[in-house]
Amino acid sequence: MxxxxxxxxxxxxxxxxxxxxxxxxxxxxxxxxxxxxxxxxxxxxxxxxxxxxxxxxxxxxxxxxxxxxxxxxxxxxxxxxxxxxxxxxxxxxxxxxxxxxxxxxKLESESVVLLNADWDATLPLTTGEEKVWQALQPKKKGKASGQSLANLQKATGLKGILPVVKSLLEKGAVQMKEELRRSRKPRTAKSQANTQPISGPLPQEGGESRRESPSSSGERKGEGALTEAQQQAMDGIVGQWKKHGVCLLHGVTSSGKTEIYIQLIKKAIGEGKQVLYMLPEIVLTTQLTERLRRVFGERLGVYHSRYPDRDRVELYQKMLSDAPYDIVVGVRSSIFLPFQRLGLLIIDEEHETSFKQQDPAPRYHARNAALVLAAQAGAKALLGSATPSLESYYNALSGKYGLVTLKTRYAGLSLPDIEVVDVQEMQRKKMMSGVFSPQLLAHIRKALEQHQQVILFQNRRGYAPVLECRECGWTPRCQSCDVSLTVHRGFRQLVCHYCGKTYDIPSVCPNCQGRELSSRGYGTERIEEQLGRLIPEARISRMDLDTTRSRQNYEQILHDFEEGRTDILIGTQMVTKGLDFDRVSLVGILSADTMLSQPDFRSYERAFQLMEQVAGRAGRKGSTGHVVLQTRDAGNGIVGQVVRHDYEGMYAQQAQERELFRFPPYCRIVSIYLKHRDEKVAESLSNDFAALLRQVFGERVLGPDTPPIAFVQLMHIRKLMLKLELTLPLSAVRQRLVALQEQILSMPAYRSAQMYYDVD
Ligand SMILES: [Zn+2]
Ligand SMILES: [Zn+2]
Missing domain, CATH: 3.40.1440.60 (PriA, 3(prime) DNA-binding domain)
Known part of the structure; x- marks a missing residue:
């Protein structure tokens, strides 16, 4: 004891x-x-x-x-x-x-509890539960408000409020506030728990008599039977696993990677293992989960951050039970689930940057953490992508991972033709209609005439990134962050994309009283408006963060496009994700330049991935797709590599540059962010800390620098960077860093400063 x-x-x-x-x-x-x-x-x-x-x-x-x-x-x-x-x-x-x-x-005194309106109030409650239930009743009519556990404790006089709330949660009588921010949806995967014996036979494939959506029926036909190329890839993967814990599957877009995954999952489950299938958040669509459910039935659990918290709790508890799911398909945080016998981990679209959590801490990369999880559990891992991250490809070439390449597209599809349009030249000739080149417009019209569909990609949401006074050049900026505000016509507002703050659109310039305020640049909203004027008969829809606040909206937009109720889908990077449509013959990349001009060592890699992925949406079944790529920088090497679908060329060039300038995967980078409300303090702290770090790390310390966006949410930011050799043990580095951080933050002047790290 x-x-x-x-x-x-x-x-x-x-x-x-x-x-x-x-x-x-x-x-x-x-x-x-x-x-x-x-x-x-x-x-x-x-x-x-x-x-x-x-x-x-x-x-x-x-x-x-x-x-x-x-x-x-x-x-x-x-x-x-x-x-x-x-x-x-x-x-x-x-x-x-x-x-x-x-x-x-993980209830705590600050957690906010709400009544669940759907709950059947006639069900019995204990005395304690009854007290809490009463305390949660709305004070004003019809207005349900949440209460923190600390307040509830006061209001009810109950000593141990938590066990009571815990049992109310389990009964479904109350819910945590977090759920409200997320959209509620009928819970299809709802606790069919415990009904499925672990060792039972796999459910019959395609046994359900539901209508298949037209988009992927072609691929589904082959479910269970792999093509020769797919079978070879699968054998290759199994072979690689004999030598390596991790294998990278580099398969071009539409090569049918999912079929291979399904076969590997069946095999692992057959051996009594559990499988985690990870995807970036926005790729995890109903389209995919339904398809997996047809194969794996109730052995499949879905762990999605957009699902209500209650569903996630339920799934977590089932994973702890003696009849856990055999396969979980999930997003980033699914690596933290309680697996009992993990045998296979698949990370699809492994290049996706959304696997990296930015804020708040832990600022972890779910792909890397997942590979550690696999190694710890003794499970095999498979990374899949049409455009692998430089890091993974480097690891594959250097023999750390196994590598399997799949170059054949499904059903003999060829990769799309890519036509580059020099926007500068078109502007000189005065041939641009707003953001549209004559070439792109002609292709759109032709596609519509032939009853084909079009995807247009612009990596910028909102109406226009800048509002400008024609008289004096004034542009509105966020008061909390040093960034210009994006115009959102639909909301009639200016929005800060860093902190989310909104402002009214001024009718006169506050600087010179001028009345002519014009929008500069193009966001998806403005492109939609302009295209509506140029081709009024087209049925257009838009998919970006603004139109997909809820999961239903997102799936409705996709569904309408799938069913041919819309002709043109305009969107941000959301449209580049593994979606498969049958009738898309044309993809337009409206401006490659916004992607190429990002101040980040990964921007070229990222631009290639985005363009290659979105291009892969063009051309299905029997016809070669066409892509129009508009740019002011037609000579850029990346543009040529996209045109040739030359991943290896892109890799070779980028890897060479990273090695030369010492960036990952050739070294490890630790960014150190220092924040303070007072700019002078932020400045002196960053100088003092840099000096301190240099005593230990010498020339490995870079900075301090003022980042491009140096003032966010009323905090001034400075940044330091450590470039560390791969051979340097990180645990030693960590110890020194933590000690130095404590030393400097204990100085009275820096007490209220914030400091955090971002690794790689
Ligand atoms: Zn002005
Ligand atoms: Zn802001």
């Missing part, structure tokens, strides 16, 4: 905290169980027990207030991964914990 528990709290604090275990919990508590502990002034949190012992600490300890689980909610394998993430990405275990568990599993 242990008297003490070391726990981690969901906070950005280093290390674990020791609490005393009252006798009533002492025998039942296990490592990985959740407990409620008091922390700070009248606050409580859900914490995870990481160690049990009898060593009395040399300071007074508080008691654990509740034990929430009879069995571990976090398995040893998960804790191992958390530890790796926190060490590699230089953040606290608590921050990883916060990201790893759905909200419903």
């Amino acid at each position: 242990s008297q003490y528990a070391d726990v981690i709290l969901p906070l950005p604090l280093q290390g674990a905290f020791t609490y005393a275990l009252p006798d009533e919990f002492a025998t039942r508590t296990q490592v990985g169980c959740r407990v409620i502990v008091p922390f700070g002034v009248r606050k409580f949190y859900t914490a995870i027990v990481v160690r049990l012992h009898n060593e009395k600490p040399p300071y007074p300890t508080k008691d654990v207030s509740e034990l929430l689980d009879d069995a571990p909610a976090v398995l040893p394998g998960q804790l191992r991964l958390w530890k790796w993430v926190s060490e590699y990405y230089l953040c606290s275990l608590g921050e990883v914990f916060k990201a790893a568990l759905p909200s419903g599993l």
Whole structure:
């Protein structure tokens, strides 16, 4: 029997905290169980027990207030991964914990609880539950408002509010506030839990008598039977796995990678293993999950950040049960699920930047963390892409990963023809209609005449990126960030794309009172408007962050396009993702230049990937697609590589430059961000910290620099960079960094400063 528990709290604090275990919990508590502990002034949190012992600490300890689980909610394998993430990405275990568990599993005093309007109020409640239920009733009629657990505790006088709320959550009578921001949808995958025996036969393929959407029926025909090229690729992968834990599948667009995945998943499940199939968020469509569900039935669980928290809690708990899902298809955070016998991990579209979490911490790359998870679990890993990331391709060429290439498109499709239009020349000849070149317009008209569909890609949402006074050149900027505001006509607003703040569109220039304010540049909204005027008979829809606030909108737009109810789909990078349509004969890339001018060492790689992926949407079944690529920089090497679909050429050139200028994969980069409300303090902190770092790391330290956007949400930002040799052990670097950070942030002048790291 242990008297003490070391726990981690969901906070950005280093290390674990020791609490005393009252006798009533002492025998039942296990490592990985959740407990409620008091922390700070009248606050409580859900914490995870990481160690049990009898060593009395040399300071007074508080008691654990509740034990929430009879069995571990976090398995040893998960804790191992958390530890790796926190060490590699230089953040606290608590921050990883916060990201790893759905909200419903980590209640704290600040968590906000709401009534669930759909719940059948006639079902019985305990006295405690009844009290909470009453306290949550709306004060004003019809206006349901949430309450924090701390307030509920006060209002009900209940000592242990958490177990009560926990059981109300389980009954479905209340919900966590987080759910409201997400769209609710009928829960198709809803707890058909426990009905499926683990060892039962696989459900019959295509057994359901549902109508298949026209877009992918062609591919589905072959389900179960691979083409010769696919079979070869599959054999290649299995062969590579004998030598390597990780294999990269480089398969051109529409080469039918998903069929190969399905066969590999069946094989792994047949061997009694679990499978994690990861996708970037926006690629995880109903189109794909329905298809997988037809093959794997109720053995399949879907873990999506847009699903309600309650669904995620349910899936998490099923994974802990003795009848977990055999296959989970999920986004970034699915690596944190409790797998019990993971045998195969597939990361599709592995090049996608959305696998990297930017904010908040942990700023982890889910692909890299997933590969660590696979290695820790002894599982095989497969990375798939038509345009692999430079890092993965480098690892494949250097023999760290296995490599399998699939160059044949499905059903003998050839890669699309790409026509480059020099926008500068067209402007000189005064032949541009707004953002449209005559070539692109002619191709659009021709496609429409032949009842084909068109995708137009512009990597910028909103109406126009800049509003400008014709008289004095004034442009509106965000008051909290140093960036110009984007015009959004539909919302009649100016929007800051960094902090989300909105402003009214001024009717006169506040600087000179001039009345002529004009929009400069093109966002998707303006392109839609312009095209509507040029080709009024076309049925146009737009897909970007503004039109797809909810999952239903997103799927409606896709569905309409699939069914041919719209002719032209205009969109941001959302339209570049693995969507398959039958009738798209033309893809227009409206401006390659916005992608090529990004100030980032990955911008060329990224531009190639985006263009190659969107080009891959053109031409299905028996006809070669056409792509019109508009640019002012027709001589750019990347443009030529896209035209030739020359991934290897792009790789060779970019790899050479990265090696020359020392960027990943040839070294490791740690960016250090320093923030303070006062610009002078931010400046001096960055200089002082740079000096401190140089004493230890010498010339590996670059900066401080003022980033292109140096003022965001009222904070001034400075950036330092460490370029580290791959041979340098990161754990040693981490120790030194943390020590130096503590040293400088303990100085009175810098107490209120923020500092965080971004690795690679
Ligand atoms: Zn003006
Ligand atoms: Zn802003």
